Amino acid sequence: MYIVTAAEMRRLDAEAIGTLGIPSVVLMENAGKALADTVASYAARHGIDTSKRIVILAGKGNNGGDGLVAARHLNELGWQIEVWYAESPDRMVGDAALQRTIICRLGIAERIFSEGSEPDWSGACCIVDALLGTGTGGAPREPYAALIRAANASGLPIVAADIPSGLDADTGQVYDPCIRAAATVSFAFLKRGLVQFPGAGYAGESQAVPIGIPAVLAQQGDINVRYLNEDMLRQCLGVDPHLSRQEDTHKGTYGHVLIAAGSRAMSGAGLLSATAALRAGAGLVTWAVPGSLAGPLTGVRPELMLMPLDDSDSGDWSHVEPEALASLAADRNALVIGPGLGAAPGGDGASWLERLWRELPEELPVLLDADALNWFAAGDSVTWPERSGPIVITPHPGEMGRLAGTGTSQVQQDRIKSAGDYARQHGITVVLKGARTVIACPDGRIYINSTGNPGMATGGMGDVLSGMIGTYLAAGKDAASAAALGVYLHGVAGDRAAARRRSAASLLPSDLLEEL
Numbered sequence: 001m002y003i004v005t006a007a008e009m010r011r012l013d014a015e016a017i018g019t020l021g022i023p024s025v026v027l028m029e030n031a032g033k034a035l036a037d038t039v040a041s042y043a044a045r046h047g048i049d050t051s052k053r054i055v056i057l058a059g060k061g062n063n064g065g066d067g068l069v070a071a072r073h074l075n076e077l078g079w080q081i082e083v084w085y086a087e088s089p090d091r092m093v094g095d096a097a098l099q100r101t102i103i104c105r106l107g108i109a110e111r112i113f114s115e116g117s118e119p120d121w122s123g124a125c126c127i128v129d130a131l132l133g134t135g136t137g138g139a140p141r142e143p144y145a146a147l148i149r150a151a152n153a154s155g156l157p158i159v160a161a162d163i164p165s166g167l168d169a170d171t172g173q174v175y176d177p178c179i180r181a182a183a184t185v186s187f188a189f190l191k192r193g194l195v196q197f198p199g200a201g202y203a204g205e206s207q208a209v210p211i212g213i214p215a216v217l218a219q220q221g222d223i224n225v226r227y228l229n230e231d232m233l234r235q236c237l238g239v240d241p242h243l244s245r246q247e248d249t250h251k252g253t254y255g256h257v258l259i260a261a262g263s264r265a266m267s268g269a270g271l272l273s274a275t276a277a278l279r280a281g282a283g284l285v286t287w288a289v290p291g292s293l294a295g296p297l298t299g300v301r302p303e304l305m306l307m308p309l310d311d312s313d314s315g316d317w318s319h320v321e322p323e324a325l326a327s328l329a330a331d332r333n334a335l336v337i338g339p340g341l342g343a344a345p346g347g348d349g350a351s352w353l354e355r356l357w358r359e360l361p362e363e364l365p366v367l368l369d370a371d372a373l374n375w376f377a378a379g380d381s382v383t384w385p386e387r388s389g390p391i392v393i394t395p396h397p398g399e400m401g402r403l404a405g406t407g408t409s410q411v412q413q414d415r416i417k418s419a420g421d422y423a424r425q426h427g428i429t430v431v432l433k434g435a436r437t438v439i440a441c442p443d444g445r446i447y448i449n450s451t452g453n454p455g456m457a458t459g460g461m462g463d464v465l466s467g468m469i470g471t472y473l474a475a476g477k478d479a480a481s482a483a484a485l486g487v488y489l490h491g492v493a494g495d496r497a498a499a500r501r502r503s504a505a506s507l508l509p510s511d512l513l514e515e516l
């Protein structure tokens with residue numbers, strides 16, 4: 001499923017009309033009919049009393065035109081319709097003006113909004129928001145803003161056409177005000193703003209509906225952001241989300257993961273990551289730890305191979321030589337480094353990592369997480385080493401902000417762009433964690449995850465994810481597939497664990513290990 005920006009949508013729209021010759025009014029008809037169908041199915045599913053009026057809020061652009069088509073189809077169902085224009089409908093042009101003429105001829109009730117005259121919400125059962133769509137720029141101006149505020153204050157369920165009015169279609173940022181929709185029907189393709197927060201929270205249940213723009217246009221048109229679900233994993237990435245195994249395989253088939261993680265205060269981070277690697281299906285997992293921790297950790301997880309590295313009794317990585325870790329990596333299939341490492345060796349973790357790069361096998365896939373990212377970000381160099389093996393990083397927004405030198409809030413303002421730009425510029429795979437994790441590949445492909453829940457916002461969840469992706473890298477999957485598979489299944493495990501506990505709040509990373 002493709003996810004587009006407003007500009008990409010306009011381009012595809014223009015190609016469908018100009019190159020393929022599909023009349024624009026046909027697209028509008030399909031959009032409006034899909035909007036009416038969504039309203040009807042929403043009303044049926046939620047037991048809405050449709051003997052009351054449906055208020056259709058229409059702007060003067062084509063989004064308003066879609067609303068008028070929906071008004072006509074809902075009128076056909078025998079529902080009471082009242083169209084409220086944000087501004088004089090005489091200002092409508094083209095297809096939208098045509099729809100308005102039809103509405104007039106049908107005698108459907110229409111009013112123009114102004115201060116002091118607003119819909120009688122008490123007589124209404126739901127609202128259709130067809131005020132502003134992808135042709136909008138900036139915060140809604142008056143009188144659109146007042147109408148949006150009034151609609152939100154009505155307490156009625158709102159079904160939005162294409163995007164909730166007031167949402168930035170490209171970034172997921174919301175202007176003040178923004179429609180709080182119960183459902184959003186997005187035409188042809190999902191818009192980026194619907195799958196990134198806070199926008200995703202304003203869109204309610206969102207879905208894309210076909211309106212006659214062939215998907216092949218998106219395929220040919222360099223649209224490289226996709227929604228990550230099982231179909232996408234199978235069809236685009238060629239991976240089996242159920243991880244079925246061939247009979248004729250052995251532990252070597254599934255790879256040997258080396259996890260470099262944990263320090264005295266955060267040994268659990270390493271244990272979670274290494275256990276997740278096992279549960280994700282690794283053939284073998286070696287957990288490298290500062291030597292003075294090895295005693296108490298021996299046997300805590302019998303399947304793990306524990307490899308103590310000389311730490312001069314520090315209990316952390318400050319005195320572990322990178323060359324000692326690199327020598328362990330020699331016959332392993334992937335390295336995960338970062339969870340719970342603690343303070344940087346000699347206060348200069350970047351130099352430590354540089355020494356590590358020099359000694360690591362050139363083709364070994366490496367995943368860097370947590371403290372390893374902070375060590376790198378604190379260094380002078382902003383370039384990642386050139387290696388034949390892939391590099392995957394799994395930052396949360398704070399770590400991403402430090403790496404990119406921009407700060408957390410800038411990252412969050414446009415997560416897709418932040419992760420995408422960094423991946424392309426540095427030639428590495430970026431997993432930007434958070435609600436709707438973004439996976440960005442060096443070749444420009446981007447996947448937005450569809451699984452997971454807010455119960456996963458708790459310390460240790462990232463450690464589980466890094467171990468899982470490490471396993472898929474060790475099993476020979478390319479970086480994009482390993483990252484996408486790990487992120488997707490991590491979310492599925494979180495969703496199952498939350499359902500089993502009947503509580504997201506009480507979810508622990510260890511619960512996910514049981515679900516894997």
Ligand SMILES: NC(=O)C1=CN([C@@H]2O[C@H](COP(=O)(O)OP(=O)(O)OC[C@H]3O[C@@H](n4cnc5c(N)ncnc54)[C@H](O)[C@@H]3O)[C@@H](O)[C@H]2O)[C@H](O)CC1
Nearest residue numbers: 013027028061062063132133134135136137139140141162
């Ligand atoms: N995707 C498709 O192929 C189809 C999409 N359709 C619908 O068309 C809209 C986009 O229509 P457009 O006319 O370009 O823009 P809008 O309806 O979003 O309205 C823009 C309208 O509002 C004015 N305006 C701009 N910014 C503001 C603002 N901040 N505040 C107030 N007013 C603003 C501007 O002057 C315009 O007049 C898309 O979302 C779909 O719903 C087609 O119907 C079917 C094909």
Ligand SMILES: [K+]
Nearest residue numbers: 129132163165
């Ligand atoms: K809208």
